[in-house]
Amino acid sequence: MHIKNNTLTHIDRISLPLKNQGIVSSLYYQNGILWIGTKLQGLFQYRLSDQHWQHIHEGNSNLLSNNIRKINKGPNNTLMLGTLKGLSVFTGSTPFINYKHNTLVPHSLSQNSIYDIFVDDQQIIWLGTYFGGINAIYPNMIPLHVYSSRESPQNRLNSDIIGSFAESPDAYWIGTEEEGINLLDKKTGIMKPFPQLSRSNLIKDLSIRDSTLYAAQHGGGYSIIDLKTKTAQHVLLDKNPLHLKNNIYSIYAGVDNYLYLGTNAGLYIVPPGKPPYPVKILPTTLTDIQADNKNCVYFLLAGRLYKQDPRTKVIRLFTDPKLSIQGFYVHPDGDIWFTTATELYHLGDIKPLARFHNNTLGWPVMIDKHFWISSKNGLIFLDPTTKYTTVLNQYDGFPVKNMQGAKVYSSDAGVLFVTTLNGLVSIDTRKITFNQKKPNVLFRNIFLEETPLNYSRIQQGDHPNNYRLQLRYDENFITVNFSSSNFIKPHKNRYRYKLEGFDKDWIETSTPSVRYTNIPEGRHILSVYASNNDGIWSSTSLQIHIDIKPPLWRTWWAYLLYAGLFTLGVHFVIKFVVERQMLINSEREQEKKIKFFTQISHEIRTPLTLITAPLDEIISETANLSTTQSKIKRIKKNAAKLLGVVNELLDFKNLMTSTSS
Known part of the structure; x- marks a missing residue:
């Protein structure tokens, strides 16, 4: 059938090579190829350019079943086939990628018999099964991987409690707080444990200079590790292993071969070839040590940032003592960014770059001019140019929700690493995409106390998503239920509402309902906005005009009668x-x-x-x-x-x- 300018020009008759009057169950046309699914004879491919037929079935491929119910387009120009025995995905050539129900595999198909496949405008794939309900396949927008003790043997960490991270030219070094050091080979992706490289298995910080790895440990001093020979030299600041000096929480190897140690007893500096000496101005535990491109070293102690002059080695307080700093990041170009409890600052600026309400910030890092900040609510992404921000959490695949204490690192290739108490998270920031589709707010129902309101009492307004409702004076205890049209990670949807004449400010919540009691008589407008999983808000609100009528004795003519009686009296x-x-x-x-x-x-x-x-x-x-x-x-x-x-x-x-x- 040929159509030109919305007009049917002519129809070609194509003879199907079916045996025994086979039944055609589904048709799909893409890029000059017609795909024909049959009930019992598998899949037929017809190329219109040369009228070539190809028959694909269980006998000559790994197609799950010859009983094909539905054909539809999949992601990345793939073809999805819903069959009697599961989902087969055609990637351009056989073999198929097959998905079946497996009770031992989380998030597998609920049931194999697939009857329908639908792809919505959010690229969510919906699979209708015979008796397993509806299955949804969400687009993978967050290229995230979690390294943990639950991985396959080649990617398995020997402990899930990650305390530190460092990068060498050919490997990533991961310090755990239970089983020492792990190595992740960049080329092979294979994880290897090296607990013998440290005196203590509780690694607090790592620092690499040239071909040497320095490992700070709790109760073990520090270790100097040769990355080529994989041999280690262990150093104690005091002969007694239990002394506070040997509890080292931060370590930094300077370009001038000075070694900086943040211990429970304060800062110790180890000059080249000389014994360590304490710094009296920093007498307690240091949180972190970093340096800029001018060899200035920065120390975070008790919420204050100190700076060491590279020439004189003098250390002074560098930030406003009124600010309590949670974490800081030194960019390769020398810029310094730091966080307070709810704000992100650029060092030298009076006003913060961004504020994050109802959250507590941790450590920042910048990759490709975008910020990533650990926080109590998850990992924050911030685009400083557009001010767009979103939070990634356990619904995006993170193994923990609270990441306030998690440190964030940027690899040379732009991969983000996050240390957590349940594994090491890596995100390829070059491939990440966020859901930019604006959702709609969907009205569901209204309850008066615990009784659902009859829909006949709700009138459609003049505009879309606009409703009108009249209530009696004793019907002022109402619950309005709504939802977002976004189905990608719907647990992350947020809502913002305000009842004019009752609420002073907008109220934000994750619950798709709002309850009001003792609403005064008169006319009110309830406005509701919804966001998707990545913080994109709807442009049009749901509006419900609520008119609460007063009782008989508080009507206007009742007041007129009261005025007349008063005047007569x-x-x-x-x-x-x-x-x-x-x-x-x-x-x-x-x-x-x-x-x-x-x-x-x-x-x-x-x-x-x-x-x-x-x-x-x-x-x-x-x-x-x-x-x-x-x-x-x-x-x-x-x-x-x-x-x-x-x-x-x-x-x-x-x-x-x-x-x-």
């Missing part, structure tokens, strides 16, 4: 106060009036009493004068009436007084 209170004050004022006015009339009544009563008293005498005296007596009696009668009125006023006043009291 204030009105009645004011009315009561005003009317009460008016009543009080009225009573006061009334009282004033009564008091006034009472005073007038008293003023009238006294004269009336004085008037009525002599009238009786006048009436007796004028008994014979009827006319006069009649007039006087009329005067008395009216005076008595007036006095009665005055008395009634006084009685009313007394009654009002008793009532008010």
